[in-house]
Amino acid sequence: MAVSTTQAALEFVGLLEAQYWIAFIAILVLSALKAVTVAGWYMHMREEPRAITYLALAGLLGVVALTAGAGYSVL
Amino acid sequence: MLGTGITLSSALRHAPVAQVDQTQVNVFDSLYDVFVALGTLIGVLVITYMVYNAYKYRSGGADAEGRYDIEEEDLEGDYDVSRPQRGEIPTGKGKGGGKKLFMSFGLSAFLVLGLIIYSYSLLLAVEDTSQNQEDALEIEVTGYQFGWDYEYTGSGLESGDYDVNIDGVEADDDALVVPRGEVIQLNVTSRDVMHNYGIPEFRAKTDAMPGDYTQTWFQPEKTGVYRANCYELCGQGHSNMHGDVVVLEPDEFRQWYLAQDGTSESDLEFMESDSQ
Amino acid sequence: MTEDVHTNGGTDSHETGSQDDGGHLPPKSSVKRWLVTTNHKDVGILYMITSLFFLVFGGILAFMIRMQLWQSGPFILTDLGYNQIVTAHGLLMVFWFLSPFAFGLANYLVPLQIGADDLAFPRLNAVSYWLYLFSGVLLGISFFQGSSLPTGWTLYAPLNLPAFIPPVAELGSMSGILALALFIASVTIGSVNFITTMYRMRAEGLRMRDIPLFSISILLTVWMMLFAFAALLAALMLLSFDHVFAGEVGTGYFGSEEGGSLLWTHLFWFFGHPEVYIVFFPALGVMAEVVQTFSGRRLVGRKWFIIAMALVAIQSFIVWMHHMFLTAINLPIKTVIMVTTIGISLPFDLMVFALIYTMIKGQVRWKTPFLFVLGAIVLFIIGGITGVFLGAIVLDYSFRGTYWVVAHFHYTMASGAVALVGGIYYWYPKITGKMYNEFLGKVHFVAAFVGFNLLYFPMFVVWDTPRRWFHYSGTVAPEIPFTNITLFETGFTIWHQMATVGAFLFGFSFLIMFYNLFVSLYSDRVVDESPWAYTGSAEWAVSSPPPEGNFPGTPSFATGKLSFLDRAETDGGTETAATDGGVAHAAQSHEQHADHTSWWPLGMSLTALILGLGISGLEASYFVWPFLFAIPAFVAFIGIFGARSDGYTHLHGAFVGAAVPLLALFALVFHLHHGIPGGLAEANQYFWISLIGITSGLGTLVAMGYESFHVPTPTMSEQWPFEGVSNTKLGMWVFIGSDIILFGAFIGSYIFMRIRANWTQWWDIAHNNGLTHHPVWPGLLNTYLLLASSFTVVLALAYAKRGSRRGTVTALSVTFVGATLFLLNKGIEWVDLYIHQGWQFDSGPAASTFYLTTGLHAAHVVVGMLIMLFLVARAYTGAYWSDGEDAQTIEYFGLYWHFVDIVWLFLFPLFYIL
Known part of the structure; x- marks a missing residue:
């Protein structure tokens, strides 16, 4: 806060x-x-297997690719 | 990644393969022929090779009892390969093929890469002409449902303000009129939905998007009446959305152009510099 | 009811009747079985039959297209009719035929191949199926609402907006969009289900890399589905918003001058390119399996084959702009995309070579499945080579929007379809226990292969035909490459006529298949475990068709080879149970039994169809009301169903009681807004349909939540890399993964438009559009509220673990209050912005993005609150904290709630501060 x-x-x-x-x-x-x-x-991401973190990161990476690609294309 | 794009596009821009004096038609035709030749050759080779091998190693053993296929034979003596066994863990044991696999992979990669780099140099030539053309007739094209409006950037002459009454030419009044042999630079946009402006004979094509401008160019080599089609589904009239493109001899064009209201000699300077 | 045998997936009833050890499942001859089943094999059969129905549907539309193209100019269809048919054909074939056809096989085979008894969430699997069916029905209905979508399957903006859709097509277009959204719901649930199953329920000793190739291809497919479809869902939600609230030109998202048209292409192709592989990958898996079996050889370079597929799956998310080379994107990004596109084409080379080399030194039998797969590889090679043409940007500039593209992607798509048909022949004996007729199978192949090439090869010749045109006569006549010789004086007509003839041959060849597969059911060609020699994977080790419970014992690969262990010894423990979103009463049933039937998947999906139909015609001023009125009903449902399931308590009474004043409150607001008598009288029928749909929908959800549905979790299974994460928790995480993409696409659209409009002047533009004051403090206050409510969920979990009913209920209630305050605060803010300042939904891009993105978040909060109400009722009667159920359900909810919290942590700075 x-x-x-x-x-x-x-x-x-x-x-x-x-x-x-x-x-x-x-x-x-x-x-x-x-x-x-x-x-x-x-x-509890700290306590879970690392694979859970990778899962979330994969989603995040997809979004970043979309945003960066789309944003860059009109710069 | 983005860095690669910039480096590549600037590095190859100055490569000797890029020939700016080609029209889009030349570029397309030569590249298309190369692709068709190589594509056919490779396609025929690979497919023949596959079907030949599938045929060569065919097996026609008799149906086994309760089976609709051949009896499974243990052929270990025949070939040095591993056969699937029911309930196995499929990894491992599979021997051979890896080297051959990578050889063919490398070969095809080499071919594809070569083709793409070659075509990329041509792309840069096309894009360069599109962006750095000073001696060009600039025209703004605006797509609408269902037709094209033109504005000659130099004078502001617009479709609707002119007509196309030229001897020996049969074309609609909303046609685009251009001189032969000059580079025609198009800035294309749309006032309603997305269209795509394309003149197939000149291999010029670009999207017409509301709120955005895209560029393309062409250099007509023969006089006549051609067609500009819409290549993106744009509504009920899409299938019939095309306009005329009239290519005139330079002198005829000059005559026609200067006969319209609000035009002046100075708009046509690009033609002068060309002939010098 | 035996006369219904053939309509129900055609499995002979007396063949399998004796094996019906599933307890509750009615026999296969009963219609009821197919409505209530949750068994993965049944659902697989339902999928396959339904997808074949949509194949026929889409195929008839294709005939109409080819008929129209028999001659240039008007023939049998109107302009609008042609556009509709072109659109629906594309949507049906890609979404409602190809993918579900593959998923029929996947449903049937994946659990068998990996040694699982069923999918992780059987009931959700049935939900997937029914949502799929009804989404297709909704698309069908759209034709009867005047006109279906007339925009092409790519739905390019702004043609997809009400301003440009003819009035007659407005209702049907909205239905089409909602049908796609329903389909995505089905796909997302399915992806979560498959991912959880494949990571958590493999037989002992089976490592991830060891699972059969078809299952591997499905695994990669569902990963792509999970992420790609979430992006499409985002695009469709934005589009629906435009339809309902921002119909004017130049407003909303896709009508916006700030690159609205380009934004759609970005979002669509970010989904669309992975979709190409989503459609094709299962076929690749089938090719690998069939080539292995019919060559009698393990796949050459299996490891590299898998690595190549995985690479493609990842890369598929960074090549989407090669569909947009002619749009307003800049040259550097085109270059990057060209490089990534080459990168993605090469692994396919390797895969094709691996398939070819497998045949060498093989025992190749030219049976029907092999023929189809061989044909599919040929088509794929042709499709691939013509695709390289498109990868060269200069050529692409000319090919854009022509029949070159049409022919190319039909070669690749049909390659997938043809391989899947091969898969159907290959596994037909496994699924039915009977062998198909080999001769007819070969006739089908020859007719299909010749027909297909006759249909699509001429399109390469007359590729200059503009796509989606039927006036093609004035276009240039084709020339032979290298020469200036023109082919045929008639121009394009003769080639299009050839294609039309090919289309009929190709189409009718499928009648041979239907006849063959149907008649063979009643033949005496009974098969044992495996009718084929050299089969490898586990499905061939059980009888054909497989028994209800899949395996005679617990499958295990621990010894390096499949063996079945005695179930009594291995399934000793009863402590682990996945609940499939519902309530497991593990303690009540001492003996292990699994539930196999439920009416609710069908019921819930039906209400989704009704709701979708309702929303298609819902007016903007009535939009929110059906949903608000359904909330009191939901509260009452919890009270009623809860009392019936858990026994009456005061809380249940309180819930039912609370529904009345809540309804009165909403009615009062409605009265102030519309006036009750007048407002209700003026509401169109779609208002009432929506109201019925959402109310009954929430009712079925509550009922499903209270239904006792027990699914045993295998105690002996490979769970790498998710050991120690229960199935439901993994499912929740996977769902959050797709939700990240959903929110990310919303935020990405905002960032895109803001970059287009000039980042730093964004709020100045908003002020020009009517915004006078946009204070930070409501956002800040809401951040506090959400963070605090997240903390109380953590407390609730801690109390539940400790077994404190009072603590659990209190902590959950406090969370609920926090969420209420959040919404209240937001409501006050919106009223100020929207009504007092007049900054409305369509007041420019800043307004649209602000309202919609934070609105999506608020909708997530509301959903969370509804779930909380359910949890409170359950906790009060003893769930979670007693020994009846463990506290994990609270944790699953917590994951969702914390995620919603995290999203807000980014929305707050992006929409309030920066």
């Missing part, structure tokens, strides 16, 4: 206006951090 607050705080501090892409990366890294925490501990 503190992390989310930080994310929102980053906007209020005005970092988004000043240094958009630095703030952009910082905010997304914080999101990823939270997501890993939830997946790792709440969803």
Whole structure:
């Protein structure tokens, strides 16, 4: 929760206006951090066989391929 | 990955194979012939080889009792191969073939790669002409259900503002009129659904997408009336969506073009520089 | 009811009657059996017969196309009629025939090949089948709603939007889209089922790499299905949104000027290219099996064959833009895609060579299955070589939208179909216990092969014909390559007429097959375990047809060869049980018995059909109401069914009681919005159909949840790499895998449109479109709420494990309250944005993406809440925390809930902060 607050705080501090892409990366890294925490501990991914993690990563990789490919194609 | 694309496209752009003086028709025809020749050769070879072997090693043993196929024989003496056995774990024991497999694989990979790299150099030639053409007649093509509108970029002359009353030419008034021998640069878009603008004789084709512009070009070598077809299903009139493309001698074209409202000599500078 | 034998998959009843040890299953001669069965072999037969029905359906449409093309210009069809038929033919053949045909075989054979008694979730398997059937029925219905989809099977945008679809076709188009969505539901459930089964239920000693090639091909297919179809589902949901809420040109997703048309091609082909392999891979598996058996040789380079297939499966997700070379994508990405495309064509070379080399030094018998597979390889080689033509971008520029493409993909697709037909002949004796007629089989092959080539080869000659045109006369006449000689003065006509003749020959050859397969059922050609020599895989080691329970004992490969162990010794433990989404009453039944029948898969799928039909005509202003009104009904159902199943408690009473004020509340809101008497009177019939569909649908879900359906989990099986993960948990994870793609495609669409529209000016554009103020704090508050509710689910699991009923119920209830607050907060925010600021669904791309992406998330939250209500009721009466069931069900729910939480963690910054 503190992390989310930080994310929102980053906007209020005005970092988004000043240094958009630095703030952009910082905010997304914080999101990823939270997501890993939830997946790792709440969803017990740490205790499961590694294959479960690979399964989720495979899905994620597919999405990244789609987004990166589609996004890059119109740059 | 993306890096590869950029490097490849810039490296090969300057390769000697790329010949910019070819029209799309030449490029297509030569490449198509190579592909047809090689494709037929390989196809016939591989299929013959397969059917020949399937025939050579045929087996016609008698039906076994309660069976509709031959009796299983233990042929270990005959060939050095392993036969499937019911209930086995299929891995392992299978001997041989790996080397041969990779030889044929390597050979076909070599062929396909060669063909693709060759065709890629031609692609760059085509794309280069499309993007870096200064002495070209630029025309904006807008697809709609169900026809094509043209605008001559230089003067803003548009379909509807002109007619095509030229002696000896039978074409609709919404035709595209272009001079022979010049590079015609098309910027294609659509005002409703997705179409695809293609003139088969000139091997020029590109998608017409609402909100986007795509480019293609052609260089007509003979005068006459040709057809621009729609190659993407665009609604009920798709099957009948085509327009005329009129190719005139340069002088005739100049005459026709200057007879239209709002055009001027300066629009036709590209033709001057060509003849010098 | 014996007269129904032939309609029901044609298995002789007295042949198998004595082997009916499944307990509850009615005999095969009974119609009821086929409606309630969950047995994988029965479901497989249902799949095959239904898919053959759709083959005939799609085939008749193909005849109509070929008739129309007999001459250039108008003939038997109207413009709209032709477009509809072209579309439906493509959709039916690809979705409703080819894949399900393969999955009929897969359903029947995969458990047999890997040594499992059934699939991991038999009841869900039946759901898959019925959803598949009814999705096809919905597509059929669309023809009777005025007109079916007239957009081509690729449904290119924006032709697929109401603004460009003729009014007469609007209802049918929506039905077509929903039919596809239902089909995807079926496919996703099926994929989860197969993946779980194949990883967790293999016979002892059978490693993943050891499973037979057909099963391997199915495994790779379901992986691709899981991910690819989720992307299509996303595309269809966006499209449905456009249809219902953003009908105007230039609004919504695919009508948007911000690359809407291009976005559709990206999403569609990201699905569409893997789909090509989804359709073809099972056929590849059949080819490998048949070539092995009929050559009497193990596949040469088996390991490399498998590696090549796996490579293709992975690469299939990064080549999709080669379908888009002429669109507005840039040159560097074209180059990348060209490289990956070459990369994906090479493994196929290796596979074809492996098949050919297997025949060398073989004992090759030219039986019908082998002939079909040989023919399929020939077609595949031709399709493959002509595909290399398309890989050369310069050639592709000219081939785009012509009959070259049509001929090429029919060669590859039909190669798949022909190989699968070979598979049908190959396994027919296994499935029926009778041998087909060999002579007729060979006649079928010759007719089909000649007919097919006569049909499609001329298309290469007249490839300049524009695709989906029937006015082809004015186009240039074909020339012989290398020369300028023109073929035939008649131009294209004669070649198209040849193709039409070929089409009839090809089509009628299948009548020979139907006759052969039908008559052979009653022949006296009885077969034993294996009618073929040199068979290897486990299905040939059991009787034909296999017994109800598949194997005479527990199959094991521990000794390096298949053997059957005594069941009494191996199935000792009763503690593990998969619940298949329902409730297992393992403690009540002391002896191990498996359930094999359920009415609910049929019932639930039927309600899905009704709902789909209803939504097709639901107006935007009425859209949400059937779903809202169904919620009180759902609450009441839990109370009623719960009381019946678990015994009445006060909580059940409370549920039924709570339904009344809830309904009153929704009715009040409805009254404020439409006025009850007037609103209901004005609602069209589709409103009522939807209401019936969703209400009864939720009812069947609750009933299914309460149904006692026990599936024993094998205690001795290979489970690498998922040891220690129960079947249901793995199923849940696999489902989450596909959900990642669904959400990812939504987010990807947002990112794509935002990049197109200029990333940093996104909100400025939104402000121009009516947004005045978009505060961060509702999103932040909702992040807190969701994180907290995730934590309480963790608590619920901890309490359940400790056996505390009070703790479990309380923690779940708190989660429920948290979710309610989340929705309340979101509701207030939406009302402010939508009504007060006037920033509506179709107010530009920022609005569409915001509402739809967070809306999809909210829908996930609502589904989670409905599940929670069910869990609370069950927990209150003693499930989960007592010894009746273990606490794992809470954990499965937790996985879903935490995933929804994680998605929000990304939506919050993307849609609120950045």
